[in-house]
Amino acid sequence: MIDDVLTVARRQLGEVGAAGLSLRSVTREVGISPSAVYRYFSSRDHILTGLILEGYTRLGTAVTAADDALPPDRVTTRWHQVWHSTRDWAVANPHEYALLYGTPVIGYDAPPETVEPATRVVVRLTEIFFHAARRDLLTDRVDLSDPAPTPGLREDAESLLRTIDALGVPVPAGLDPADPVRVVNAWSELFGAISFELFGHYVRSITRHAEHLDTLAAATARQLGLPERD
Amino acid sequence: MIDDVLTVARRQLGEVGAAGLSLRSVTREVGISPSAVYRYFSSRDHILTGLILEGYTRLGTAVTAADDALPPDRVTTRWHQVWHSTRDWAVANPHEYALLYGTPVIGYDAPPETVEPATRVVVRLTEIFFHAARRDLLTDRVDLSDPAPTPGLREDAESLLRTIDALGVPVPAGLDPADPVRVVNAWSELFGAISFELFGHYVRSITRHAEHLDTLAAATARQLGLPERD
């Protein structure tokens, strides 16, 4: 029943967006009275929270599935794959993407159960980079384009490393603590570009979005020391 | 009168956000009947459009004013200044920022009159970079971290260059057509990071947001060839 509501709600979300999604309209389609839904969801926002959770999971499985189809050692190809499959999912589900990465509806802090699924893309990016490091696939990054992190940021970096370790991702030995932050930066760059594309901020500048994202993926890959081609 | 409505609306926007902004509540505070506002605005979305226009203008003037206070030749300092004043404005006006750079409310294409104010920050970034190029302040960028653009992207780059030229920004001679795209990328990176901060996606990773933005600004500055210190 909860699934019925969420399925219909996700369909309508894809048509009218989160702002236009009406609880009553969902109940009409499910064939239920508006008040009945309060047995399962405490409020309309609670339904949206369910959709957010579902959305993160769907995006995460789409991206990881695309990456899993590739040989593990082809790290640069995998890196590009994650970037493009993320964008593909966003372009195919713009309203759902906007629900996840647009203006937060609930408040400024997401419900705690959503943070794990929400990290799946960045965790996968980290895994690719760590895998490359463990397999000694990284090229020498003679001229890192980012400066040395400040002490505060170094703390953030180390705490982030511990979080990644706690997630069960094998951390390679002798890692620069700033590297996970670089991956996070690439992640933020990826979603910044997708948001700008979907939200219309690239009007009158970039129109070849797929090619553009490709150059961004390549640039971040080079900054991280992933091999040129594999 | 239009200003009265917009002033009150902006105040309430700062308190409840765009989703919670009520036309009737605005009219109550202005001291007017709900229907009277339809003499000046065709709909609630029209009011929001006015707020968006105002918001872009306010952000733009805040950023350009901060930059104007600096000596023109200190291009790297100016670059950092633009990054930080943008973030400062966003942090001080989170709901207004979300209205501008979060989920679009109206549709997927912004009203045409909003595109000029919306470009002010990226135009200023471009101006700084062009100024540095004209004054020969750029260092040699031996190892550009982004690859050569594809033909399609090169078209985008040249069209973008024409747009910038049409805006009256003096374009330096002998410019790599890909350079404006690099500025656009930095711009997208800036807003991607701010959105991730404000929308709560940096939870459990970055907490020192100002320092973090500083390293991003420095990295993009180096990629563009801005001098290390000035």
Add this chain to the structure above:
DNA sequence: CCATGTTGTGAACAGTGTTCTCTATTGCGA
């Protein structure tokens, strides 16, 4: 001075999220 265009009101409509009372229906132990 009258007519015309402007400015605002108030009632009404359709729609929303939410709460509450009340009624079926179900499952289960005796």
Add this chain to the structure above:
DNA sequence: TCGCAATAGAGAACACTGTTCACAACATGG
């Protein structure tokens, strides 16, 4: 199999929302 309790849902009601429309003041200019 009966009876009871837990559950699922319905329906009315409330306080809102954005929007429309007929109507009344009012100012202005010929």
